Amino acid sequence: MTLTLQPVRVATGSDEEGMLVFDEEQRLVAVLTHLGEQYDGLSGRWYLEAGFGRLGVQDHPTYADLDEAQAWIRQRLARER
Amino acid sequence: MHASFHPQDNALIRKLESVFALTDDERQALDDLPLQVMDIKADQDIVREGDRPSRSFTILSGFTSTYKVTGDGRRQIVAFGIAGDIPDLQSLHLKVLDISVATLTPCRVGFINHEDLWRLCMRHPRIAAAFWRETLIEGAIFREWVVNVGRRDAYTRMAHIFCELLVRLKAVGLAEGYACNLPMTQxxxxxxxxxxxxxxxxxxxxxxxxGLIELSGDRLNVPDWEKLKHAGDFDPTYLHLENAQAAA
Structure with a gap:
């Protein structure tokens, strides 16, 4: 599945850079945030700020980079409930 | 001084006295309770879900978490244990443990054989009543946590947890004013x-x-208690402390 990314600023309190993630039918499936310097061990990682449908998980994961994030999203969307 | 034989178990007495008025006799009986003292490193399970323990333990020093794990391996902490607590007291009556308890910091714990606990309760029905009261309060705290997790936003939840821990630590003499050690990680x-x-x-x-909290290392300081209480939607009634001052 091909995902499309669109840069966006996310108002998390410290105005972070993020990405809107769309599926092949241009439906919004997730919002990713690039974690700034204030997160200790997690700084620089990408965070699942919001996920919709099957991506609506309780404990929002973080990813080393956008490739890893997209791989997780694809796998999750392909999974049967 | 009988206390000199068991200098560490004062935590349990302090804890029970924070929710129940004990007589000298009862205090003595608790002090005489045989404890197998053990030092346990941080991040170790003390008991696990599914265990069938023949003893319970009281925390003499340190912090614990009581937790459950979902089928896909995600942990939910359902309570924090502090000095004086008996996190697995339930196992005296419920034979199979439905919770796990782990150390968050290095802990000194005192194991109490169920036989000895039974004997203590038979000889001192008021101590049995104190344990009952303590168990009911534990239930009240769980109910508050359900509300916290289910209906409050993360900012309020966090402020609420800080309030609860500070009041509980204060009740057993482990807070100075509105400051305490709080070694939990994010x-x-x-x-x-x-x-x-x-x-x-x-x-x-x-x-x-x-300006609601100040954190430096493991140290929490609350500069404006009323403000933090308000932010945390915190009303200490559910802790049912004997000394309402502790909850002020």
Whole structure:
């Protein structure tokens, strides 16, 4: 599945850079945030700020980079409930 | 001084006295309770779900978490244990443990054989009543946590947890004014309030920025108690402390 990314600023309190993630039918499936310097061990990682449908998980994961994030999203969307 | 034989178990007496008025005899009986004292490193399970223990343990020093794990391996912390607590007291009556308890910091714990606990309760029905009261309060805290996790936003949840821990530590003499040691990591707080570490990080920054808490290392200081209580939607009634001062 091909995902499309669109840069966006996310108002998390410290105005972070993020990405809107769309599926092949241009439906919004997730919002990713690039974690700034204030997160200790997690700084620089990408965070699942919001996920919709099957991506609506309780404990929002973080990813080393956008490739890893997209791989997780694809796998999750392909999974049967 | 009988206490000199068991200098560590005062924590249990202090804890029970914070919710129940004990007589000298009862205090003595608790002090005479045989304890197998053990020092346990941080991040170790003390008991596990499914265990069938023949003893319970009281925390003499340190902090524990009581937790459950979902089928796919995600942890929910359902309670924090502090000195004086008996996190697995239930196993005296419920033979199979439905919770796990782990150390968050290095802990000194005292194991009490169920036989000895039974004997103590038979000889001192008021101590049995004190344990009952303590168990009911534990239930009240669980109910409050359900509300916290289910209906409050992360900022309020976090402020609520800080309030609760401070009041509980204060009740057993482990807080000075509105300051206490609070060694939990952000990831442990996340598992307790049902959110992510990133979110805990953000709400803690916000609480600091708003002047509600000061954190330095493991030390929490609350500069404006009323303000934090308000932010945490915190009413200490559910802790049912004997000395309402402790909850002020």
């Amino acid at each position: 990831s442990e707080f996340a598992d307790a309030i049902g959110t992510s570490t990133v979110h805990v990080n953000r709400v803690i920054q916000e609480l600091r920025a708003n």
